[in-house]
Amino acid sequence: xxxxxxxxxxxxxxxxxxxxxxxxxxxxxxxxxxxxxxxxxxxxxxxxxxxxxxxxxxxxxxxxxxxxxxxxxxxxxxxxxxxxxxxxxxxxxxxxxxxxxxxxxxxxxxxxxxxxxxxxxxxxxxxxxxxxxxxxxxxxxxxxxxxxxxxxxxxxxxxxxxxxxxxxxxxxxxxxxxxxxxxxxxxxxxxxxxxxxxxxxxxxxxxxxxxxxxxxxxxxxxxxxxxxxxxxxxxxxxxxxxxxxxxxxxxxxxxxxxxxxxxxxxxxxxxxxxxxxxxxxxxxxxxxxxxxxxxxxxxxxxxxxxxxxxxxxxxxxxxxx
Numbered sequence: 001x002x003x004x005x006x007x008x009x010x011x012x013x014x015x016x017x018x019x020x021x022x023x024x025x026x027x028x029x030x031x032x033x034x035x036x037x038x039x040x041x042x043x044x045x046x047x048x049x050x051x052x053x054x055x056x057x058x059x060x061x062x063x064x065x066x067x068x069x070x071x072x073x074x075x076x077x078x079x080x081x082x083x084x085x086x087x088x089x090x091x092x093x094x095x096x097x098x099x100x101x102x103x104x105x106x107x108x109x110x111x112x113x114x115x116x117x118x119x120x121x122x123x124x125x126x127x128x129x130x131x132x133x134x135x136x137x138x139x140x141x142x143x144x145x146x147x148x149x150x151x152x153x154x155x156x157x158x159x160x161x162x163x164x165x166x167x168x169x170x171x172x173x174x175x176x177x178x179x180x181x182x183x184x185x186x187x188x189x190x191x192x193x194x195x196x197x198x199x200x201x202x203x204x205x206x207x208x209x210x211x212x213x214x215x216x217x218x219x220x221x222x223x224x225x226x227x228x229x230x231x232x233x234x235x236x237x238x239x240x241x242x243x244x245x246x247x248x249x250x251x252x253x254x255x256x257x258x259x260x261x262x263x264x265x266x267x268x269x270x271x272x273x274x275x276x277x278x279x280x281x282x283x284x285x286x287x288x289x290x291x292x293x294x295x296x297x298x299x300x301x302x303x304x305x306x307x308x309x310x311x312x313x314x315x316x317x318x319x320x321x
Contacts, residue, residue: 001025001026001027002021002024002025002027002064002065003026003027003029003061003062003064003065004018004021004026004028004029004063004064004065004066004067005031005058005063005065005066005067005083005087006018006021006028006029006042006066006067006068007031007032007049007066007067007068007069007070007075007079008030008031008032008068008069008070009028009029009030009031009032009038009039009042010030010032010035010036010037010038010044011069012155012156012157012191013069013093013151013191013194013195014030014069015036015038015039016192016194016195017067017069017195017198017199018030018038019039020192020195020196020198020199021065022039022041022042024199024200026064026065027043028041028042028043029042029043029044029045029058030042030043030044030045031045031047031054031055031057032044032045032046032047033046033047033048034046045057045058049072049075049078049079052078055078055079055082055083058083059082059083059086062086062088063083063086063087063088064089065088065089065090065091066079066083066087066089066090066091067090067091067092067093067198068090068091068092068093068131068135069092070131071095071124071127071131072120072127072131073116073117073126073127073128073129073130073134074120075131076092076130076131076134076135077130077131077134080134080135080137080138084138087138087142089142089143089144090135090138090142090143090144091143091144091145091146091198092131092132092135092143092145092146093146093148093194093198094128094131094132094145094146094147094148095124095125095128095149096147096148096149096208096210096266096269097124097125097128098113098114098125098128098129098147099111099112099114099125099269100112100113100114101265102262102263102264102266103262103264103265104264104265105264105265105268106265106269106270107265107269107270108208108269108270108272108273109147109205109206109207109208109270113129114126114129116129116130117129117130118130132206136206140204140205141204142204143204143205144201144203144204144205144206144207145205145206145207146194146197146198146207146209147206147207147208147210148194148210149187149188149189149208149209149210149211149267149269150186150187150188150189151188151189151190151191151194152188152189152190152191152287152291153190153191153192153287153290153291154191154290154291154293154294155294156191156291157305158250158306159256159304159305159306159307160249160250160256160306160307161188161256161257161291162291162294162295163255163256163304163306163307163308164219164223164256164257165223165226165227165288165291165292165294165295165300166295166300166301166304166307167223167308167313168223168224168226168227168229169227169229169292169295169296169300170300170301171229171310172229172230173229173230173231175231175232175233175234175317176224176229176232176233176234176313177233177234177236177255177308177313177316177317177320178233178235178236178255179236179238179241179255179258180235180236180237180238181215181216181217181220181235184215184216184217184258184259184267185213185215185216185267185268186213186216186219186257186267187210187211187212187213187214187267187268187269187271188211188284188287189209189210189211189281190211190281190282190286190287190290192282193211193280193281193282194209196280197209197278197279197280200278201277201279203277205273207274207277208269208270208271208274209274209279210269210271211281211284212271212281213267213268214284216258219257219284219288220233222284222288223288223292226285226288226289227292234317234320236316236320238261240320241255241258244316244319246308246316248260249306250305251305251306252305252306253308253312254306254307254308255307255308256306256307
């Protein structure tokens with residue numbers, strides 16, 4: 001039986017990875033603070049990664065697989081130091097935010113990275129680079145660094161992809177505000193495809209775990225169709241949206257999937273290595289159908305971490321009349 005240690009295992013992505021390992025018949029241990037339950041069948045070991053002794057309880061034995069998704073370089077470095085000699089294989093889930101250039105299209109894993117973080121005050125991409133460096137020191141023959149793009153699917157706590165499901169569902173026969181989508185793409189990966197890859201691949205090294213490119217206009221049309229939206233879509237220009245205080249990509253009062261025009265490469269990266277390593281990608285239609293059902297179940301008018309409230313959206317639409 002494969003012995004798997006997941007540093008986390010109770011969050012959205014790490015929980016899905018834990019579930020997939022369990023389905024494969026592995027013995028799964030999750031090391032987490034305990035604010036959320038581990039998946040049924042997994043063993044939960046309580047520990048706070050800010051505690052220097054947190055790994056004592058899991059460092060007295062060997063692990064076939066260690067999986068880490070942390071965004072803090074100090075946490076990752078400490079885990080590698082404590083457990084690296086005990087791990088047969090180490091998988092680290094990083095991010096395409098490590099790349100320094102968001103303009104070059106079809107850039108692969110050899111593209112330049114941002115400078116590695118030197119303190120906790122450094123940003124997300126820099127933290128991920130420093131974390132990658134710590135993991136890769138274990139040797140490429142037993143490490144895999146996965147760089148996903150936007151991870152989507154049911155239960156997504158970021159609300160970015162799901163916003164569009166909610167926007168079309170709640171509008172019904174009324175209009176929906178959309179950004180100018182011409183010439184823009186969306187590139188996402190389903191959380192279950194990513195979990196499947198992490199569990200089943202034997203690949204090592206570094207690879208972009210991202211989906212295929214889809215024109216943003218087509219993605220929005222798929223959401224609209226799946227939601228059976230019967231109203232109009234009203235397109236707004238970038239400058240107008242920015243003038244109204246609407247943000248790109250994420251956060252409150254934003255339009256998710258909308259990016260600055262000069263970020264031409266962010267949603268157009270190469271996924272050839274992922275594909276060549278056997279990485280699967282379900283159809284975008286399947287993922288959107290899952291997200292539509294999930295948003296309908298969770299409530300389209302709930303508070304969310306990204307997007308516009310319906311009241312804000314209607315106010316903006318009135319300004320466009």
